[in-house]
Amino acid sequence: MFQRFHRVVLRIVVISLAICAPLTPAQATIVGTDAAIAMSERAEALATINAAFAREDVRSQLEALGVDPADALARVNALTDAELASLAQQLEDLPAGGSVLGVLGVILVVLIVLELLGVTNVFTGV
Amino acid sequence: MPRVLGNALLLIFLAAASGCTLLGGPPLTERSIELTETPFFPQEAYQCGPAALATVLAHSGVPVTADELTAALYIPERHGSLQVELMAAARRHGRLAVELDGDLAMLIQQLEHGRPVLVLQNLAVSFYPVWHYAVVVGYEPARDRFVLRSGTERRELTGRGRFAATWRRADHWALVVLAPQDDPAGLPRSAYLRAAADLENTGAHGAALEAFRSAVRAWPDEPLARLGVANNLYYLGRREAAVDAYRELLERHPTHPVAVHNLVMLLVELERPCEARQLLAAAPELTGALVETARRAAASACPAGD
Numbered sequence: 001m002f003q004r005f006h007r008v009v010l011r012i013v014v015i016s017l018a019i020c021a022p023l024t025p026a027q028a029t030i031v032g033t034d035a036a037i038a039m040s041e042r043a044e045a046l047a048t049i050n051a052a053f054a055r056e057d058v059r060s061q062l063e064a065l066g067v068d069p070a071d072a073l074a075r076v077n078a079l080t081d082a083e084l085a086s087l088a089q090q091l092e093d094l095p096a097g098g099s100v101l102g103v104l105g106v107i108l109v110v111l112i113v114l115e116l117l118g119v120t121n122v123f124t125g126v
Numbered sequence: 127m128p129r130v131l132g133n134a135l136l137l138i139f140l141a142a143a144s145g146c147t148l149l150g151g152p153p154l155t156e157r158s159i160e161l162t163e164t165p166f167f168p169q170e171a172y173q174c175g176p177a178a179l180a181t182v183l184a185h186s187g188v189p190v191t192a193d194e195l196t197a198a199l200y201i202p203e204r205h206g207s208l209q210v211e212l213m214a215a216a217r218r219h220g221r222l223a224v225e226l227d228g229d230l231a232m233l234i235q236q237l238e239h240g241r242p243v244l245v246l247q248n249l250a251v252s253f254y255p256v257w258h259y260a261v262v263v264g265y266e267p268a269r270d271r272f273v274l275r276s277g278t279e280r281r282e283l284t285g286r287g288r289f290a291a292t293w294r295r296a297d298h299w300a301l302v303v304l305a306p307q308d309d310p311a312g313l314p315r316s317a318y319l320r321a322a323a324d325l326e327n328t329g330a331h332g333a334a335l336e337a338f339r340s341a342v343r344a345w346p347d348e349p350l351a352r353l354g355v356a357n358n359l360y361y362l363g364r365r366e367a368a369v370d371a372y373r374e375l376l377e378r379h380p381t382h383p384v385a386v387h388n389l390v391m392l393l394v395e396l397e398r399p400c401e402a403r404q405l406l407a408a409a410p411e412l413t414g415a416l417v418e419t420a421r422r423a424a425a426s427a428c429p430a431g432d
Binding site for chain 1: 172173174175178197198200201202203204205206207208209210211213214215217218246247248249250251254255256257258259284285287288289291292296316319320322323324326327328334338350353354357358360384387388391392394395416
């Protein structure tokens, strides 16, 4: 219950920060190099307002997955707007390199055969 | 039960058939190559991300260990680390994280430039992925195999076919880490500029400035490299130097709309709007939303247009 309240408050803070951000005078006037690259590649321009939402979303997802809250904050602050947007949508589905195996039954047989055939690298690579 | 067995045999057959096509072909290069001085951090359970990143970071001159990177990379419930977080952690150490999607020839090219390459592999199969990060440090043409810093192996030797298969199942994802002052020779220009812009985007303006300067040295005709230099001078508060840098860019690329816009806005900010207006008056052929924004800002701040 408290957690939900906590999240609502955070959302409000994030939204108000996002709205206020354009009002701060420093560094608001020039077009950043990443936006210029996006223009030159005809890619979608980045929605920086959405980045504030994505940042909070990714931070809470990382915490839910067991990351220390202080670390989670530092980690989302190191991500670009584009990276935040992609993580917010698919953090659960992205590959997480870790390589420890827990395999059962038929799959294990398949993997052993594939390994012997030189297709995979499960047993020597882990 | 027979159906399960039948399906398993079918899978084995299909996978074997696709795997066999990888064998054969001449070696990728004549000369054996190995970056023997690349450090090694033996992996602890699930910690291949921190180990692999520490390897390339230490090679680029950052004194860091795998343990120190765990807090920045590891996700306990996922038992692993994400690709974008590896890149973010490299940036937090002031390094460019250049993402590459190439082929085996690109790997060899990077090794020849003295850069170890961090790769993502799927060691198992697409429907049962086992994701793993390792660092390619060498290639032996005589045996047609790669040398990797991987897991607990300082010199893991993997045949080309097997390596190519595990790498392909991870979409050929590769990462090169380099210091901003390093020569970007041999890297794709767009990937390098992207990495430099990512430094800028995350507030590392000092490192971004150095990186864009390296890009100007490597590709003097690239307007985005000069734009990056000017923008980061501005972000660092060196506004007069930024004015000079925008002017230098406009001398070479007089119609670059972002350069025009940013220089005009900066001149307005420096309370020199009439200078901005003169600049725009000299180029009446320029159009587009950015230039129009700049024209309005200059016109309202310098109504006389003197």
